[in-house]
Amino acid sequence: MYSFKNDYSEGAHPRILEALLRTNMEQDEGYGLDRYSKEAIELLKEKIMNKDVDIHLLQGGTQTNLIAISAFLKSYEAAIAANTGHILVHETGAIEATGHKVISIASNDGKINSKDIEKVLNEHINEHMVRPKLVYISNPTEIGTIYKREELKELSETCKKNNLILYVDGARLGSALMSPTNDLTLSDLSTLTDAFYIGATKNGALIGEALIISNENLKDDFRFNIKQRGGLMAKGRVLGIQFLELFKDNLYFELANHANKMAEIINKSIKECGLDVLISSNTNQIFPIVPNDLLTKLEDKYKFTLWEKIDEKNSVIRIVTSWATKEDMARELANDFKKLI
Amino acid sequence: MYSFKNDYSEGAHPRILEALLRTNMEQDEGYGLDRYSKEAIELLKEKIMNKDVDIHLLQGGTQTNLIAISAFLKSYEAAIAANTGHILVHETGAIEATGHKVISIASNDGKINSKDIEKVLNEHINEHMVRPKLVYISNPTEIGTIYKREELKELSETCKKNNLILYVDGARLGSALMSPTNDLTLSDLSTLTDAFYIGATKNGALIGEALIISNENLKDDFRFNIKQRGGLMAKGRVLGIQFLELFKDNLYFELANHANKMAEIINKSIKECGLDVLISSNTNQIFPIVPNDLLTKLEDKYKFTLWEKIDEKNSVIRIVTSWATKEDMARELANDFKKLI
Amino acid sequence: MYSFKNDYSEGAHPRILEALLRTNMEQDEGYGLDRYSKEAIELLKEKIMNKDVDIHLLQGGTQTNLIAISAFLKSYEAAIAANTGHILVHETGAIEATGHKVISIASNDGKINSKDIEKVLNEHINEHMVRPKLVYISNPTEIGTIYKREELKELSETCKKNNLILYVDGARLGSALMSPTNDLTLSDLSTLTDAFYIGATKNGALIGEALIISNENLKDDFRFNIKQRGGLMAKGRVLGIQFLELFKDNLYFELANHANKMAEIINKSIKECGLDVLISSNTNQIFPIVPNDLLTKLEDKYKFTLWEKIDEKNSVIRIVTSWATKEDMARELANDFKKLI
Amino acid sequence: MYSFKNDYSEGAHPRILEALLRTNMEQDEGYGLDRYSKEAIELLKEKIMNKDVDIHLLQGGTQTNLIAISAFLKSYEAAIAANTGHILVHETGAIEATGHKVISIASNDGKINSKDIEKVLNEHINEHMVRPKLVYISNPTEIGTIYKREELKELSETCKKNNLILYVDGARLGSALMSPTNDLTLSDLSTLTDAFYIGATKNGALIGEALIISNENLKDDFRFNIKQRGGLMAKGRVLGIQFLELFKDNLYFELANHANKMAEIINKSIKECGLDVLISSNTNQIFPIVPNDLLTKLEDKYKFTLWEKIDEKNSVIRIVTSWATKEDMARELANDFKKLI
The missing domain is CATH 3.90.1150.10 (Aspartate Aminotransferase, domain 1)
Known part of the structure; x- marks a missing residue:
């Protein structure tokens, strides 16, 4: 069979295990303050071609989504997602467990567009309803489709105009970026979104997702949120070493x-x-x-x-x-x- | 220096990395349903000499504490901990973030005893106060002391008598069990407590804590809680392989x-x-x-x-x-x- | 104009204000333990023709819904509601703020039926999804339609069969029960549902909703939940006196x-x-x-x-x-x- | 006896019931947007001698505390309270239920001072601990003592210097302000604190607490928080009419x-x-x-x-x-x- x-049926790409072996007995700081995590973050900033981002290395997709979204929203603010959205259907209500509603948008291709968002905004008009505040998209979507640059740009503009946060779940971002029809870059993602994450668990790592935060207002004290939600790894180096290996070349x-x-x-x-x-x-x-x-x-x-x-x-x-x-x-x-x- | x-300044014990390498390209199920996680759980049951427990392999201590405690308590129920307790001072309010108060007990040696618990119970007498429901202890404590069998037995009896859950944070449990003055066994822990965890991150693993639930009433649907809090690893095998290696011999x-x-x-x-x-x-x-x-x-x-x-x-x-x-x-x-x- | x-554009029915005046200077216990609240609860049990219920007098609809639903559900359990459901659209995410997802069912008449519920159950099959556990209906619905006895009976059977809690929001229950096409009684509601509430704010009272809990498993410690959510009125008599006046005759x-x-x-x-x-x-x-x-x-x-x-x-x-x-x-x-x- | x-053993002061009767059949807007609530708020601003405040009329003390504190804090931020503080001991963990830790300060007279606060700040130094952010005091305290103007001023300065929010629970504020040793005014409270509430339930009203928010950063969208926590009364006029009566003279x-x-x-x-x-x-x-x-x-x-x-x-x-x-x-x-x- x-x-x-x-x-995620196998372990890690062999180079990743080799890197873990190579660095294994070196002593370093805990909780992601080690040299590898720091180097990995600097390297990712180069790849993204944007130094003005904060990057946090986390363990899994659901964890990343729930930490980021709960950190970004006030209690009465809600996320908007396509009806296929991972946070909406496959994370056991993780976002709601942090206190936030996820508003569902009917979608045939797993994607959402500006009209969908504006419809939601028009339906949420006063304090008897949640305030839609964050647009969650996945790229690729949960059914394998991808956003074109033009589509993301339009979403980005709609979000900026309406004071919404645009957040991209990149659990399989590598696959989207290498798709023959793709025209988006990591750099585009950092300028067109407020935050996105680069998934590695599904692309060769044992565990690891790199959350990139571009929006200045969302950066403060983020490590408090990571720790509070159980996401701060004692041996954070395990994440740093993997991302370093994955991105030090191609x-x-x-x-x-x-x-x-x-x-x-x-x-x-x-x-x-x-x-x-x-x-x-x-x-x-x-x-x-x-x-x-x-x-x-x-x-x-x-x-x-x-x-x-x-x-x-x-x-x-x-x-x-x-x-x-x-x-x-x-x-x-x-x-x-x-x-x- | x-x-x-x-x-947790180094990586993992070399045998653990070797085990990860050895099994790396085998295909298996995700989310802890792989053969290694299952074998590790069976092996742990043998070591604990108790087949009537549920075991879940998790990633870190704060994560384990917050998932277990929030799963075990109703919203108005509270945990009791020594004033040095990790959940009280070093987890950024992770338990409170799931909605539960942690009641502090003044302690000089990091331990709590039956009198401390009874005092708390006497002070919490009606619906204007939280209901104390879970006793959290760490073994060893955060300041290195350990519980003797007689002490744990007394706590266990007090908890049973008062319908309280006894939960042991075992982030450094190995060190407690190998202490020259220790007289507790894994088997004791499973019979005297409602749940405890065996920490591996601080004893040779990259990540990994094994939560053992003995109390029948606390077992149902536990994986829903793990997933909802972001603790269900896609490559759960990484935990299984490590625990198997740590416990297949001594x-x-x-x-x-x-x-x-x-x-x-x-x-x-x-x-x-x-x-x-x-x-x-x-x-x-x-x-x-x-x-x-x-x-x-x-x-x-x-x-x-x-x-x-x-x-x-x-x-x-x-x-x-x-x-x-x-x-x-x-x-x-x-x-x-x-x-x- | x-x-x-x-x-709720006017104050209270004059008889209610008279009752408040008449009893005003009597001294009594606080927090709903006064004679009037107790009498009102006994009177309601008679009207419902069911002594085996617990009744709690609360202040408003959103408050009642959020206290009841959060008390009834474990953290990974969700409510099901019609897409017009008050908890889904007009309570600012109050249920989600207590940690629970509300699953939406498309409905043209504001009602839901057994098929809708079974569809939701079939779509929620493992620990990656919330567990649907409570069916929320409003009678009358938010668009004025009502449930017939046969419809409620069918829902009740579906819920029992699937171990679901059936909960009825009765913000305007009086209007439903007095509708010319109605064939339901208060007694039916207490036997066919696990909990429901009789709304008075929208039917003559200043404030007040009476929550009736029939399901034995949902009764314990309920007052802790009321207090914790800010719903325990110091002058609980204000609720008792009003319900007594509303139900002492017709x-x-x-x-x-x-x-x-x-x-x-x-x-x-x-x-x-x-x-x-x-x-x-x-x-x-x-x-x-x-x-x-x-x-x-x-x-x-x-x-x-x-x-x-x-x-x-x-x-x-x-x-x-x-x-x-x-x-x-x-x-x-x-x-x-x-x-x- | x-x-x-x-x-809160009796109903309301007779003038309050008369005011409710007098206005009873007038039609007005719901949810606190009626003329009486608006007039009461304007009147309170005059009494406080501060037009730059937002005022919200709420129902009870626990409700006011939990809505305000959860609205003011980010998820990893905590409140500081004296060990006698109402939110710490007599509100069934209401603040924790919204996700926030309450840090206890040992106090003999129910009050806290700058040294207490600074000690807490010195003990909470990184992301492994909650961030102390709000100082909760009660005036009078739960054991009847009051803050002098000089004491409140010092607290206010300490809070400003350390970027802390100073919040005063005024469940019995009238009694404090009329105490023979008092030298504080409503105006002082609005300038020295970020928010405080004027309790009426314990001073003649059926229900009602007026929350005054002075700090500009805490004002936005507050009604969303009220609604989400079940505190927005359909017949908000009931609160407005009472406060108008209590404050239109002395x-x-x-x-x-x-x-x-x-x-x-x-x-x-x-x-x-x-x-x-x-x-x-x-x-x-x-x-x-x-x-x-x-x-x-x-x-x-x-x-x-x-x-x-x-x-x-x-x-x-x-x-x-x-x-x-x-x-x-x-x-x-x-x-x-x-x-x-």
Whole structure:
């Protein structure tokens, strides 16, 4: 059984473990004040081409989202998210547990636009309702689509005009940035958003997400929030060493590129079989619609996620590739689509 | 500069990194449902000699405390802790951030006893006050002292009699259990408490605390709490592999024993110098009271923590040893006490 | 200008103020432990024909909802509500501020049914999502519709089967119970739900909502929750005296009946004018769809709420009657619809 | 049995009920936007001699404290209070339930001073601890003592210097301001504090506390906080009408003066009997230390609170007078002290 179930089925990229080994017995400060974390942060600032940001290295996506969003909002302020948004559906109410409502926007492609936001603003007009204050988007979205530069720019302008915070969940940001249709850069993200995070757990690290805060008003005392929510690692070096390894050359991008390429191999086969997809994606998550008997046959050889039933005869499955996906297994799956259909 | 500042100044014990390397490219389930996490949990149950517990592998101490305590308490229920208690002073109000008061008990030795608890119960008598419901103790305490079996038994009985939950923060539990004056076992902890955790971050792991829940009423749906507070690791295997390595033989205890031995070397010298200690400790944290000029000289060679000023001429410092402390450095520090005083 | 804007535009029914005057200088216990509150609670138990309930007298609707729902749920549990639900849209995220998500169900008539609930349950299947645990309905709903006995029975069975709590917001319960199409009784509510509240603020009292808890598991220590959320009135007698006056005969029901009758007068005229309504209602809130020029003319003489724009030429307005609505003003408005159209 | 148990044993001062009756059938806006609430707020600004304040009329003390303090603080910020502070001991953890720690300061007279504050600041130095941000004091304190102008000024300066918010719980503020040893004015309070509240529930109203916010940074969007915590009354007029009546002449101060006078009658007798007091008080709460047999005799005729046991033979009792205390009953109690001792 080979797994295409997610992008966290293996450990870390070997270079990361080697870096941990290499530095293992050096003594250093705790709680992210070690030299590696500091170097990693400086390196990330260079990659982002923006020195005026604060960067915090955190452990996981849900943790990053809940710490950032609860830190950014006053108690009566709410986040806005697409109805597929991870904070809305797959984080066990983590944002609400910090006291904040998440307002849902109906979306077919996992993305939200300025009109959606303005509609929400028009519906929230006085103190009997929450105050919408933060726009949460994921790039890529939870269904594999990505934001184009123009789209993010428009969102950014809408947010600035309406005094909203624009926050990007980048759990799989590498895959978005390496998508063939992408035209966004890390630098764009830092100038067009108030905060975003670069996910590493799903792109080669054991754990690790780097939160970048551009908005000056959101920076103060952020480490208090991290500590209070249980996110300040005693051995913060573990995060610093990993990010340093991923970004000291292009490893982060190469790994994401590999994941995308593996998805493309499978995607191509799906199209050639004449199968539809739930939504067209150029990133490392693909959502073919498969007849139920094909589903059964695939399940004998592969692990993947049954996403939803479309009708009596067809289901959507989710296939995820990663930095660790073996090319021969991607090709085998691609062939099996054709063979087993 | 050699650091005696804390027990998380280095990475992980080499065997742990080797185990991570060895298993690195195996595919497995996410979120702690992998084979290693499951095996580690079964192994821990054996070591605890109690199959009727639920075990969850978490990342850090503050995270474990806040998830467990908020899961165990209703909104108007409070925790009781010694005034030195980690949740009371060093977790940035993490428990309060989940909605619960922590009631402080004045304590000279970092421990609390049945009388302290009964006093709190007598002062909280109606719905205008919080309901004390959980007794939080640390073993060893934050100042290095440990609970004897008889003391824990008495606390346990008081808690049972008063329908209180007894919870033990075991961030440095290994050091307590390997202390020469200790008479407690893991098995005792599981029968005398409602929940406790075995800390690994400070005893050889990169990250990792194992929460053991004995009380049947506290077990249900616990993973929902973990996820909601941002504690469910995508690559949960990282925790499982580490605990498996630490407990498949006696590594966990050997590492703690080493830390204690290193402290003992330094402790002996302190006594021989005629220096007092803030409190007598047989674990890996020691608190000598040193004249200020000795303090200055020591600071040239070693890192440690200035704990508090005693008077114009003397200060308490905290020296922490660990699994990684080099014996020759412990001896050098021991000698320097005598030489530099 | 006569106001049909809401049912809390005046003070209290004169009998209530008389009762407050009559008892004013008697000394009694604070915090709802006075004789009047106790008598009121016993009287309500009789009216409900159920002695096995706990009753708490609270001050307002949002307060009652947030205290009850936060007391009933564990931190990862969520409420389900229709998309028009008061807790979802008009309480400034009060439920979320206590840590709980409110799951929205699309509804055209303000009501939810078993299928809606089962759909939500099917979508919330593991610890990555909140656990739906409480079904919140309003009777009448926020758009004036009511639940029939059969509908509530079905909901009740669905909730029992799925271990869900059924909670009814009765801010305008009197109006529902006196609606000509109603077949529910207070007794039904106490046996078919786990908790519900009888609203008095909108039916003749200065303040006051009576929360009735039938489910044994939800009763313990409830006063701790009231106090903690700021809802325990020092002069709790003010609530007791009012409920006693409203229920010692049929005053509560007579007042609601008057409000409904006044609405019916206006409703009849609307139909005779050939105007549509947003939704058919037999309670004290009606939602005619009016041409914009009629809207303008009505605004010269009356206060009411502009609910929403339907198209370029028509708008929905909300007209609310109450125990205090003068019959001649209801008739004048009814006539003006015909005259001004 | 005559009650000296508290100052909320009766209803409202008759003039307040008359005012409610007089205005009862007038139609007005809900949620505190009515003419009476607006007039009351303007009137209070005049009395305070400060137009640059925001004033909100709320229902009870715990509610006011929790809404204000949670609105003023970021999640990692804490309040500081004397160990007798109402928010610390008698509000069921209401502040913690909004996520904030309350730091306790040991105090013998219920007051805190600059040194206490500076000590707390010195102990909270980094992100592993909460950030002390708000100083909570009560005037009079929970044990009847009051702050002199000089004391408040010093606190105010310490708070300004350290960027702390100074907040005064004025549940019994009238009694403090009418105390013979008082030299503070409402105007002083508005200039020396960031926010304070004028309590009316314990000085003649049915319900009602007026929160005055002077600090510009704390004013924005405050009504969102009120609504979210369940404190926005539909019939807000009930609060406005009462405050208007209490402050349109000197009623508020006359009532407080009466309460103090009644306490003084009893106090004088206690001194003449040679009985000690727990703490000397010039306000409406007194704390005599009585032999147990006197206690028993008094309990036959009067209600009061047993505050604490001093030793085997003596107890502290709390006697509270109010606007409603009958002079002949105060004199009777005063005589009974002499007669029954």
